[in-house]
Amino acid sequence: MLDKPSHVIISVYAVVLLSCLALTPLWLDEVLQATNALNSGVSQLMRWVQVNAGASPLPYLAQHVFLRWFGHSAWVARLPAALCSILGGLVFAVICPRFLKHGRWITLLLFLALPVQFRYGLEGRVYSQGLLFSLLTLWLFLKLNERYSLELAVLYFLAVAAAMYSQPLTVFPVLAQMPLAGRQVRIAAAAGLLSYLPWYFAQHQAQARYQLIVPPTTFFSLRQLNPLTFLHDITGGGYVCTVSLLLLVAWAIRPAGYQRLLVNTVAAALIGPILMDVVFNYFFAERQLLFAMPALILLAGRGVERLGAERRGVLAWAIVAVFLVAATVKNYRQATTSRDDLAATADAIAAHLRPEACVLAAPPEQIAFYSFFHPELEQRACGKDLSSQEVVAVVSGYTSPAERRKMSDAVSNRFGERETFRIGQSEILVYGH
Numbered sequence: 186m187l188d189k190p191s192h193v194i195i196s197v198y199a200v201v202l203l204s205c206l207a208l209t210p211l212w213l214d215e216v217l218q219a220t221n222a223l224n225s226g227v228s229q230l231m232r233w234v235q236v237n238a239g240a241s242p243l244p245y246l247a248q249h250v251f252l253r254w255f256g257h258s259a260w261v262a263r264l265p266a267a268l269c270s271i272l273g274g275l276v277f278a279v280i281c282p283r284f285l286k287h288g289r290w291i292t293l294l295l296f297l298a299l300p301v302q303f304r305y306g307l308e309g310r311v312y313s314q315g316l317l318f319s320l321l322t323l324w325l326f327l328k329l330n331e332r333y334s335l336e337l338a339v340l341y342f343l344a345v346a347a348a349m350y351s352q353p354l355t356v357f358p359v360l361a362q363m364p365l366a367g368r369q370v371r372i373a374a375a376a377g378l379l380s381y382l383p384w385y386f387a388q389h390q391a392q393a394r395y396q397l398i399v400p401p402t403t404f405f406s407l408r409q410l411n412p413l414t415f416l417h418d419i420t421g422g423g424y425v426c427t428v429s430l431l432l433l434v435a436w437a438i439r440p441a442g443y444q445r446l447l448v449n450t451v452a453a454a455l456i457g458p459i460l461m462d463v464v465f466n467y468f469f470a471e472r473q474l475l476f477a478m479p480a481l482i483l484l485a486g487r488g489v490e491r492l493g494a495e496r497r498g499v500l501a502w503a504i505v506a507v508f509l510v511a512a513t514v515k516n517y518r519q520a521t522t523s524r525d526d527l528a529a530t531a532d533a534i535a536a537h538l539r540p541e542a543c544v545l546a547a548p549p550e551q552i553a554f555y556s557f558f559h560p561e562l563e564q565r566a567c568g569k570d571l572s573s574q575e576v577v578a579v580v581s582g583y584t585s586p587a588e589r590r591k592m593s594d595a596v597s598n599r600f601g602e603r604e605t606f607r608i609g610q611s612e613i614l615v616y617g618h
Contacts, residue, residue, distance in 0.1 A: 190290035191278045198297045199271045202306055205520040206267055207260040210528030213583060215309040216557045219262040222249040235391035238467055241384065243351045244311035263309040270306025273317040276324055277479060283327050284447070284483050285490060291505060292486030295430075298512040299482065301421030301475055304519050312475055315352025318344055319476050322355070322377075323450075326362045329370050338373040345377025353381065357457035358476055361449040404468035410459065418471035419455075420478070422515040429508035430481060433488030433501070444487065450480035525582060526609030531558035533608050534577055537615065542575035543567035547584045547592035554581060575617045576600055582610030 348355035454477030492501035600616035
């Protein structure tokens with residue numbers, strides 16, 4: 186059972202998170218996911234998911250259902266991720282008493298305020314669903330270690346499988362659990378991990394076919410692992426958030442008992458994704474470290490407890506306050522600042538599109554970026570012959586220089602440039618005879 190402070194914290198968090206879902210328009214990654222979830226049947230959606238590196242099907246199916254049931258809006262597209270974040274907070278609150286005697290509500294507050302956790306509760310992507318099931322695997326693992334039962338082992342197997350089918354990086358917390366588990370629990374964990382192999386092989390075959398058309402791009406570089414960048418990004422909140430947490434963790438670490446599980450989880454979920462990036466030649470991003478955060482926060486909570494026990498409670502509260510202030514500032518910016526200019530650019534295109542004009546994106550397939558916000562733009566896309574009297578060309582922040590030159594060469598041969606204006610990182614060019 187949750188104590189009253191935990192109930193209050195989760196309730197307030199739920200209200201705040203749900204209130205923030207529509208404050209900004211969807212950005213590129215959300216647009217791509219929501220477009221396919223909304224406009225595709227299940228089989229077509231699964232084919233699209235398969236050609237995305239590291240993608241797993243469950244979050245896309247969840248968003249597909251929500252958008253079909255409740256309609257097309259930013260709030261609905263982000264609702265599944267927000268609900269998973271709220272439920273993840275509940276599971277985390279239930280886990281806290283297994284590691285902490287005092288200050289459980291403080292630890293819960295640290296977890297919910299953690300900027301990288303808040304971001305993916307706010308963003309219509311896949312990560313908060315993976316985090317929810319990862320937390321469920323931890324809770325079930327702890328219960329199984331206390332009292333084994335076949336029913337709990339089956340639930341553990343299902344939670345591990347659901348985590349993998351939500352986000353494959355959840356493998357690393359499970360691998361950290363296995364050395365501390367009994368034989369039967371290890372079998373359940375291994376079965377859950379192995380259940381992902383059918384999807385992995387199907388995805389590998391789909392991507393091999395896709396790469397026959399689109400050559401793979403080299404992504405990973407050791408320069409992405411700059412220590413200062415790593416320190417800045419690990420919590421999603423900058424140096425202040427990370428250093429504050431690490432100070433509390435440093436006070437806590439005593440690698441024995443369940444605390445050994447936390448240390449192992451942090452190590453596996455920080456190092457594992459980087460090794461996976463090296464093996465699969467994928468670019469490193471801080472979101473890959475999300476699944477280390479519950480264990481890191483629990484260690485920070487242990488640090489708060491130890492500081493209190495050593496009569497350094499004022500120091501503990503000071504560090505917690507610094508973290509919460511920095512996290513709140515970051516979360517406010519995340520909730521209120523657009524990540525790109527696609528929605529504003531789509532509005533500007535629609536406003537400048539005269540009856541005799543057509544729309545040309547660079548490259549042409551990027552018209553989908555704007556038709557998501559203004560569906561009528563799909564019907565106004567320029568044909569290959571550029572037969573309209575006027576062309577409204579758009580170059581986004583995601584357009585490469587080569588793609589821009591190709592578009593410019595095609596249009597300038599037949600039209601003269603009339604006006605140009607910028608929308609953030611995007612540029613709109615109006616051409617006419």
